[in-house]
Amino acid sequence: MDWFADPGAWMGRWVFTRGLALVYLIAFVAALRQGRALLGTHGLTPAPRYLERASWKRAPSLFHLHWSDRFFAGCCWTGIALSAAALGGLADRLPLAGWMALWAVLWALYLSIVNVGQIWYGFGWESLLLEAGFLAVFLGPAHVAPPVLGMWLLRWLLFRLELGAGLIKMRGDRCWRELTCLNWHHETQPMPNPLSWWFHRLSPGLHRVETLANHVTQLVVVFGLLAPQPIAGAAALVIVVTQGYLLISGNFAWLNALTLVLALSVVDGRWLAAALPVDRPDELSSPTWFVGVGIGLALLVAVLSVAPVRNMLSPGQRMNTSFDPLRLVNSYGAFGSVTKVRRELVVEATDGTGPDAVWREYEFRGKPGDVHRRPPQWAPYHLRLDWLMWFVALSPAYGRAWLLPFLGKLLDADPATLRLLRSAPFGTDRPAAVRVLVYRYRFTTRQERRETGAWWHRNYEREMVAPLTADDVGVRVR
Known part of the structure; x- marks a missing residue:
């Protein structure tokens, strides 16, 4: 079973799961603070009214079993507690089955919220969090050897995320092909941040460099993720840099933060170990049943990837689309067109x-x-x-x-x-x-x-x- 374990990815898994836990924590806090006004019984788009016309098959959610504003808040508080536990390292101390149960509950709770969230939850980073969260169930705690297939599925998610975003731009607004979209983007993006004014005031030449760097990363460098180390790690570091650039130039919820965390999971473990003082256990187990579950997961993702890949390669590519109600494998992309005013x-x-x-x-x-x-x-x-x-x-x-x-x-x-x-x-x-x-x-x-x-x-x-x-x-x- 050694072939199915990748001890060298231990640090990559550690960084990814801690980063994912932080994103989950932020997402559940946001749901708790905003959910009552947006989705509550007397909210702007009440979830009970939506549940009356949405079937379980179309929108699987715990809230089909029961809805009340208090129950919704309880689910949010449960998600906050579990994600805080994972962020603090408590999940890594659990037995393998306990680890899987904790991450599965986080995923099920957030899926339940998203599937009744209607227009308020119609953003690509919701599906990204759910897909990444589902994969985390099968990565294992600190004392289990990182599964090769599980870590490769993270690469596959990052590859689709970046390539899909690059292709939608090339097929969309002509300003992406003319390298001029960033003449407007920093000003017209949905929610500029404190540095957006400064980025907007860069020279047209530097805006062209920004756009070209984006294209090179998403359409060329991204294929390095499919290569062995250290090539994959180097490609991932380029993505980390570009996502960091996007983080400081605009407010895109957790899209860039989670993409950055995904990229860090691909970085060579030796490089991460040199930067992070985290001790790895001396002994790493790899239960046979866990290997079998990993193989089954890989087969499931392969089958569910057919529709997203077809969409990604299609001239009529759709952005941020889910092809199954559980949002297990999705298509991604952003800003196929840029608003000029x-x-x-x-x-x-x-x-x-x-x-x-x-x-x-x-x-x-x-x-x-x-x-x-x-x-x-x-x-x-x-x-x-x-x-x-x-x-x-x-x-x-x-x-x-x-x-x-x-x-x-x-x-x-x-x-x-x-x-x-x-x-x-x-x-x-x-x-x-x-x-x-x-x-x-x-x-x-x-x-x-x-x-x-x-x-x-x-x-x-x-x-x-x-x-x-x-x-x-x-x-x-x-």
Whole structure:
């Protein structure tokens, strides 16, 4: 059975599972803090209403058995406790069966949340976390030799993730082929971070270098992952660098952090051991039954990979698509097209009526609003409402199911909804009316930044939702 064990990957597995545990922890905390307002019984898109029309086969979830806001919170707290235990190393002290049970529960809990999460959980990094989390079940604790097949499945996931992202760009917006997409991307990405203004102000030549480096990594270097060490490790280090660059230039939830952790699992264990003072057990076991489970897993992934690979090679490639309800093997990709103009929704409220009413803005936690507020750092935490507001600015269809209920919650000064925001103009008092305006935003120039201190410049474009009071009915988003 020695052929099925890879002691040299021990450090790679250690880094991956600790990093994965941290991402799980962040994901469950985000679900706990935001879930009641978004998915709760009285949320914007109530999960109980969704469960009435979604079958178990279509959306497998523990919440088919029972739903209550308290039960949802209990699942989140369970996920937080288990991921914290894994992060702290307690999972590595468990017997093999205990390790597998802990990671399987984490996966099942998060799958249950994602499968009732509706539009709020329709992001590629949700499927990435679930796929990586499922593979972690079969990697084994510290005293078990890392399985060769299990570690190769991590490589396969990273390979599909990077190559899929590279191909979608080459097939998508022509600016990727012209090496000009990053002239706009740092400014128009869903949620810029504190350094995005500086990255946007790089010269066009450096933007071309950024884009070219991305293409080389995702379309050329990525094939090095399939080679033996040290070539695979060197290719993985290149991916680590590029993902680190993306981490410091924008807020993309845990997409870049988890990709970086996946890449570290491929780095040569000797290099990791030189950088991390972690002691490996002297004796590593490799139970025969565990080897058999690993072989079965590899066969399952091979079969389920057919559809994602066909999609990846297809001229009509779809981004971030799951082909099975358990999200075991998925297709990935991001930013096949780049927005050239940034539009933001500004939600306002007034406590008066008539033409002399004074309108004041709601402040969101992450998305641009006040032009003098520096874009904040939130990743790897995910602000779901802020992200969806960016999509609604692109097309009102993204808000069809929840935007007007959201405005209704603001009119009611709903405490759970207000906790999603940074501030409300009238605190916990109910406003008389709310409205939604569309502004065009752009980063200030260096001169404007020096003269005004503002990070953004904005111009009013139109009204998306006319003033709405609690008594209004039949309001439509235009």
